Structure formats: structure tokens, C-alpha cells
Amino acid sequence: MVYRRTQAVVTRLEDNRARILAAARKLVAEGGWRHAHIATVAESAGVATGTVYRYFPSKAELFAEVLAIVSRRERDVIAAVVDGDGAPPVRMRGAVCAFARRALRGRRLAYAMIVEPCEPEIDAARLEWRAALGEEFVRLIRIGQEQGAFRAGDARIAAACVVGAFMEALVGPLAPEAFADERVADALIDQIADACLAIVAKPPARATSRIGRIA
């Protein structure tokens, strides 16, 4: 064999791959899933359609990776807050606010990542992402419970509630047709954080949360 991948080639390959991913991401961030076609991605990345398939086995896997990359960043941000210092309630508020703020800044992308209807295969990847985000909150809630700052209970359920709460609350405001106003956004974030904190916070002495309990 007289051909072996030289460093230059390896670099170029990696660069291509990165450019394809970047193009895919950019397209989603601009036009949502509706415009995320392989042909468009290829063109935007400056390669031929077929070339995309030299790097990714299928459309679903390409976009799943885009999702994974974006997700990972968000997860890292949250993880940093979770592992930071400050009392658990402070961290909870910080994590939720961080997510909400970042989502509202990169609205179109966040909308696509969180709610925009998309192909089933990509949607499945979203579920995994949510689960991963949830894990960070599970960790945080367990920390809070150990320190006696949060109320007892299954941390996974509480985490799911927290994640669901802030995600759903962002759905409306993230919609492309919604208005984006700094003031409104701040108030929104604040209230979402209140809600999330309330989910895990210890109830007052005479447990309000017992009201209306079935059993």
C-alpha cells in the first residue's frame, strides 16, 4: 500500500466533519428542522451530498450528534452550577436560570431542541437529552436532601418535575412568533426559578403540601 493517511489529510477530514456538523447546527438554529435537509447541509458545508454520508451513516445520526453537542454544552453549564458552591437552593436557582437565560438568548435553536415538531428519529434523541439533563438535577437534589435543605422523596421524580416545569414554561416564550422583551424575559426566568425551587424546597412547618392528599 502506497497510501497512508498523513496528518494533513486527517486534519482535513476532521475539518470536514466539523464543518458538516456546524452547518447542520446553523441551519437548525436558523430555520428549524423544516430546513434541515442533507442536501442543504452539504451545500452549506461546501461539500457534495454524498460526502455527508462518508462522515455520518444517516440523517438521523447526523442530527442526533448535533443535538448531543448542543446538549452537552448545556449539561456542562448546569453541571458546573450543581458542583459549584452555595447552598443547594442557590444552586437550583442558578441552574434553572442559567438554562432559561441561555435558551432565551439562542431562541430559535432552543425552540428546535426543546419542542419543535421533528422527525421521530431526531425526537428520540431529544428524549435522551432530557434524561441526561435530568440526571444533573437528580444529583443536585440528592445533595440538597443530604444537607437537609430539600425535602425527602424520590429525587428522580422531583428532578423530572423540575426539568418538565422549566422546559414547558419556556415553550411559549421560545416560539418563533412570541415576542422577546428583556424585562419580560427576566420576570419569566425569575418565576420559573421560583417554581422549580418550590418543587424541591422544604415545606413550612405545618406542611402545606399535605393539603388535599388522597390517602
Place this chain on the structure above:
Amino acid sequence: MVYRRTQAVVTRLEDNRARILAAARKLVAEGGWRHAHIATVAESAGVATGTVYRYFPSKAELFAEVLAIVSRRERDVIAAVVDGDGAPPVRMRGAVCAFARRALRGRRLAYAMIVEPCEPEIDAARLEWRAALGEEFVRLIRIGQEQGAFRAGDARIAAACVVGAFMEALVGPLAPEAFADERVADALIDQIADACLAIVAKPPARATSRIGRIA
């Protein structure tokens, strides 16, 4: 014109339509969206493929209507609780529990309705349903606020948080591969209700929810 729809025919037409809808619903409830094909629906309803199109303009609209029907029932159940008597916290707990209990009973269908990846068009209908459900909670929260039982704030945001919280908390347990145990389910429902109640309940005197606030 020598032909006019007689009552018998009208009845038969309505019956066909109903059977198609029922078949569609049944298929989703059994196999999820994956098996929800027009041809399958037609067969299951005892009509020809083309006949389905005499009653519904497209696959998306057929399933959107299925979704609407199932949704409406859920919404009505919640509306009944919202308009019932009892203090707002009791109603909140009741509404959430009712939804969760019903969802866990009709697991497969609930899973499809809430999370299962599906075609974009159908997914869009889901968003509307969630919004509709949310409205009931907005009403409830406003009632609670007026009575001074719930804390102040934008009811729509709080409602979104509540809906997101219980929906997301149900995602894991509703997944087809998850186990269904009565005891576990009851505990789950109870904890979800706690979380949702906490979102809207008034905080204790020295507001815990102020902890860690940004501004």
C-alpha cells in the same frame, strides 16, 4: 335530483366515521404511532383505504382528531375538578392526581399522546393539546390566587410549570419498558401532586423561595 340522504344513510356515514376514529385510536393505544398507518386503520375499521379519505382529508387530520377526542376527555375531567368545590389546593391535587392516574391506567395511549416520537404534523397537534390542558390550570390558579390560597404571579407561567412537571414526571413511568406496580404508581402520583402543589402554594412566612434570587 333523485337522491337525497336518508336518515339511515346519515347514520351509516356517521357510524363509519366513528369506526375509523375508533380504529385509529385503538391502533395507537396498542402499537403507538409506529403502527398507525392509514391502510392499517382502514383494515381495522373494516373499510377500504380510500374510504378513509372520504371522511378525513389527510392522515394528519385524522390523527389530530383522535388526539383531540382523547384530549377533550382529559380536559373535561380536569375541568370538572377545577370547577368542583373544595379549596384550591385540594382541587390542584385532585386535578393532577386524576390526570396521572388515568394516564397510568391507559399507559400505551398516554405514552403516545404525551411523548412518543411521531410525525411532525401530529406532534404539532400535541402542542395544542398541552396548551389547552394548560388553560384549565390557568383557571384553577387564578381562582386560587383570588382566594389568596396561591401565591401571586403570572398564572400562565405557573400553569405551564405545573403541566410540564407532571407530564415529564410521567414520561419515564409511562415508557413501554417501564414496570407498572400499583404501589409504586401511587407513590409516584402522590409525589407528583406534591410537586405541582408546591409550585403554586404560598411559601412560608419568611419566604424560602427568595433564597438565591438574582436581583
Place this chain on the structure above:
DNA sequence: ACCTCATGTGAACCGCAATTCATTCCTTGA
């Protein structure tokens, strides 16, 4: 009975974008 129009049928069609692959273009090492 029979004409007319509505309803039902299901095999064929179609649209669309993902995916493929024969071909061309590059890169390597001798």
C-alpha cells in the same frame, strides 16, 4: 324497473428527500 347520483373500493400513483454508487479527482510513497 331503471336512471341518477352518492358512496365504497383498492391497486396504482406520486412526491419527496434520504441514500447509493459508478465515476472522477487527490494523495501517497516509491
Place this chain on the structure above:
DNA sequence: TCAAGGAATGAATTGCGGTTCACATGAGGT
């Protein structure tokens, strides 16, 4: 410079299931 194989190309193919439509069947009215 060249042989050998890797990488890139993009037009053609594919596949799939929704949708159509020419025809059959059945109902209504005279």
C-alpha cells in the same frame, strides 16, 4: 512520474407510505 488506493462527487435510485381516481356497488326516487 506513476501505480494504488482513498476521498469526493452528484445524478440517479430507492423506498415508503400517503394519496388519488377510474370503476364498482348501492341507495333514492319516479
